[in-house]
Amino acid sequence: MPRYVARRLLWALALLVIVTAAVFAIFNLLPTADPAALRAGRAATPEEVEQTRRALGLDDPAAVRFVRYVAGVFTPLEGGPLNLGTSIDRNGEPVRAIILDRLPATAFLVAGAVVLWIAIAIPVGTVSALRRRSALDRTTMIATLALVSAPVFWLGLVALYLFADDVGVIGIFPGIGAYGAAGSVFAKAWALVLPWIVLAAATAALYARYVRSQMIDVMDEDYIRTARAKGLPERQVILGHGLRAAITPVITLLGLDVAVLLAGNAILTESVFNIPGVGRELVTGIERADFELVQGIVLFGALVIVVFNLLVDIAYAYLDPRVRYR
Amino acid sequence: MTSGATSLLEVEGLRVDFETDDGLVTAVDGLSLRAERGRSLCLVGESGSGKSVAAMSILGLAGANARVSGQAWFEGRPLGALDPERVRRLRGTEIAMVFQDPLSALHPLYTVGSQIAEAIRAHRTVSRAAASRRATELLDVVGMPDPERRSSDYSHQLSGGMRQRALLAVAIANEPKLLIADEPTTALDVTTQARILALIAKLRDELGMAVILITHDLGVVAEIADDVAVMRAGRIVEQGPAATVLGTPRDPHTRRLLESTVRIDRPPRPRAEGVRARRDIPPRGRGSPLLEIDRLVKHFPVHAGILLEREVGVVRAVDGVSATIDAAEMLAVVGESGCGKSTLCRTILGLTHPTSGSVRLLGRELAGPATTPARALRREVQMVFQDPYASLNPRRTVAQTVADPIVIHGLASGAELRRRVAGLLERVGLESGYLKRFPHELSGGERQRVAIARALGPEPKLIVADEPVTALDAPIRAQVLALLDDLQRDLGVAYLLVAHDLGLVRHVADRIAVMYLGQIVEIGPAEAVCTTPIHPYTRALLAATPIPDPAARRDRSGLAGDEVPSPMAPPDACRFHTRCRLATSICRELAPELVDHGGGHLAACHHPLGDARQGRS
DSSP states (O other), X not given: OHHHHHHHHHHHHHHHHHHHHHHHHHHHTSOOOOHHHHHHOXXXXXXXXHHHHHHTTTTSOHHHHHHHHHHHHHSSSTTOSSXXXXXXXXXXXXXXXXXXXXXXXXXXXXXXXXXXXXXXXXXXXXXXXXXXXXXXXXXXXXXXXXXXXXXXXXXXXXXXXXXXXXXXXXXXXXXXXXXXXXXXXXXXXXXXXXXXXXXXXXXXXXXXXXXHHHHHHHHTSHHHHHHHHTTOXXXXXXXXXXXXXXXXXXXXXXXXXXXXXXXXXXXXXXXXXXXXXXXXXXXXXXXXXXXXXXXXHHHHHHHHHHHHXXXXXXXXXXXXXXXXXX | OOOOTTOSEEEEEEEEEEEETTEEEEEEEEEEEEEOTTOEEEEXXXXXXXXHHHHHHHTTOSOTTEEEEEEEEXXXXXXXXXXXXHHHTTBTTTEEEEOSOHHHHSOTTSBHHHHHHHHHHTTSOOOHHHHHHHHHHHHHHTTOSSHHHHHTOBGGGSOHHHHHHXXXXXXXXXXXXXXXXXXXXXXXXXXXXXXXXXXXXXXXXXXXOEEEEEESOHHHHHHHOSEEEEEETXXXXXXXXXXXXHHSOXXXXXXXXXXXXXXXXXXXXXXXXXXXXXXXXOOTTSSOOSEEEEEEEEXXXXXXXXXXOXXXXXEEEEEEEEEEEOTTOEEEEEOOXXXXXXXXXXXXXXXXXXXXXXXXXXXXXXXXXXXXXXXXXXXXXXXXXXXXXXXXXXXXXXHHHHHHHHHXXXXXXXXXXXXXXXXXXXXXXXXXXXXXXXXXXXXXXXXXXXXXXHHHTTOOSEEEEESTTTTSOHHHHHHHHHHHHHHHHHHOOEEEEEESOHHHHHTTOSEEEEEETTEEEEEEEHHHHHHSXXXXXXXXXXXXXXXXXXXXXXXXXXXXOSSOOOXXXXXXXXXXXXXXXXXXXXXXXSOOOXXXXXXXXXXXXXXXXXXXXXXXX
């Protein structure tokens, strides 16, 4: 196990450097708007643009700029660690500070949604698998298909129209912009109830189907028969032997889904409910051609995904000894 | 067996129907049996005869769509129609079960020890630590080597025999009165099978258990059964003491089963459709052989390391094998799992490049470290695989499957192709009605016939068959082997036939090569190898092969050690010395060479059995 973890860790580090290089290449080597011109302001003369370029070190060779960039991201040098540059649009506010400011909202949104979708998907998937072809199974599977197919923004608007306390038919939950206005943690959680439901709905449906198919396969395995032949209570057979084996691949999926949402993919839910998260900041950056902000968020997202990938690998080895000993 | 309340388990008129989309399907139809304390009852039958379903319903595990009726008593107490609720209370305490495939029957994510401890704690209030100590003791009872260490291993870290021992430890955790074993040795090597059967018999005697053992192999029956019940189509067609049923079978079905079981201890039996003695073996070494395997080596590197994986060792799958096959000759390669016989096949077929050495067909290089043989040469070698369920594409019809290699090699098209395909099917005993069928519409034996027809398509000189009958029932096995035999005689095709059962190949092979840890330890004419083995390993394999005759029951463990050493670190000098009862210091110091003991019968051993034989006679 320690060997395995050490190996995954080294691979993750290598991957981080490769990802950083790729992001750097995309934003600095591919043709884009001239960052010096963007910085220098709308009415700048060519001389001023050149001056800005020199001041920012943009006239250095790409290799030098890359080394500087990597050093800034990973080491305490060059304003690091995690120096993701400065926002063009906001007078040199560090991108790191912007992301760290927006991250709690996104993290809170994602964490709540994860708890919700797991809490729904595992029981629903398990019961459906055990009562295969029953009315309950068919109903839930049709419902999940509908939820998977529904676009998030549409689902969000429907939820607001039905339940938001300002425009809703049955106004019980806070609506658009409530998160930003909320003060205490409890008020924020209350403000996130609708976004949680909307964000979790499609994923819960997807996971329920996945748990169901995993569980159907596992319950047909010979070792389930062995567990029954031991005389274990059926509850223990299902939870201790069946679900334990069925859940392992679900964990892998979960790690990556959480990573992608944290990296900015909760963008639709954040936009619909006007939650000041990382995803919404990314949209703002793109709209205002805030080149460094976008680059910073993209790199941050990639780093989050690499780190979660590592966590998933370690968790998988912990859960499945066959991986551990490879 | 007269009636009386003393039977441990009594089943009367058991009937099991399954509710399917096509209506009710009857699996067991009026079965009655008794299991007596301290005795073994064998339920024998072909696949689909209902024997497993009967056993599962005794445990109340026939499945949710099963409709069970009949009457049962356990120690005189009524169980109703094996009512699942009432049976459940007996499961794991009074009645325990072991299954066919010990790998899939153990949970992959829990240690072996914890699975045994769980069985104990499900029925008794003992501490976790006490249960875990007891688990280690039980592993010792079932003969697990190094039980303390193995207790914390996972099933994927154990060999097949160790897994079955672990599963037996789970079964006897609460000292059950009845043990049901469903084909417990079918997935194992003959050497391991002999040891597991002996262990079951020992546990039966020590714990006074009744054993119900389900098998399709009459050799296994003779080995362990006190009583036998022969099943066919959900009914028992004959039952009684083992010696009577196997000695003087009354039912034609029992006789058919017995006749189709090849016996290692008997010379070839003339076949029903025409008396044919074994072809005279032409003198070898005249002219050049069809296939020459020359010092063939295949090592698989094992990688480890943190970032850039270094090579830390090699698995010596095939380690210096030389042999020849003449035209129209059948060479059988026999050995335990992991001896490298399948890798040998794959290398000859060009599915993997050898590390060194070469294989030549008619003097042209077929396989070498850097050889890519011409398609025309590849055509001469075709293959038949072990699992006919996996080796046919389920989406292609029989006609398409058989036509494939003919089309690939550009041998025929259009009407000529259709004519050839129909001819090939007829050749393997399938009518033209099979042309449009898909694999799922065929039985196992029919599928293997299709696979053989496919191999015959390009008119090869050699067919490499990797355990072609292992997955089939005994009567079907005999038919498929007879087909291979006929094709050899009629078409002059040569075979490399891989098997793990000497008894099976004795009567069809011309010569037999015995492999151990990547090397040939003995090779010679089939009769000579089976009747006067030279290498102690061959003798052990022969002794382990069960014979369908209870009178021939004896100690079948001819080996000093249970487990095959790892092919990553094979023992020095003679690789067999760690398991050999005759081993002396020279065996640990000097690797024996293959030496001719006369008549083309070669063996690599410092203590050849021939000497002992001459001394006796």
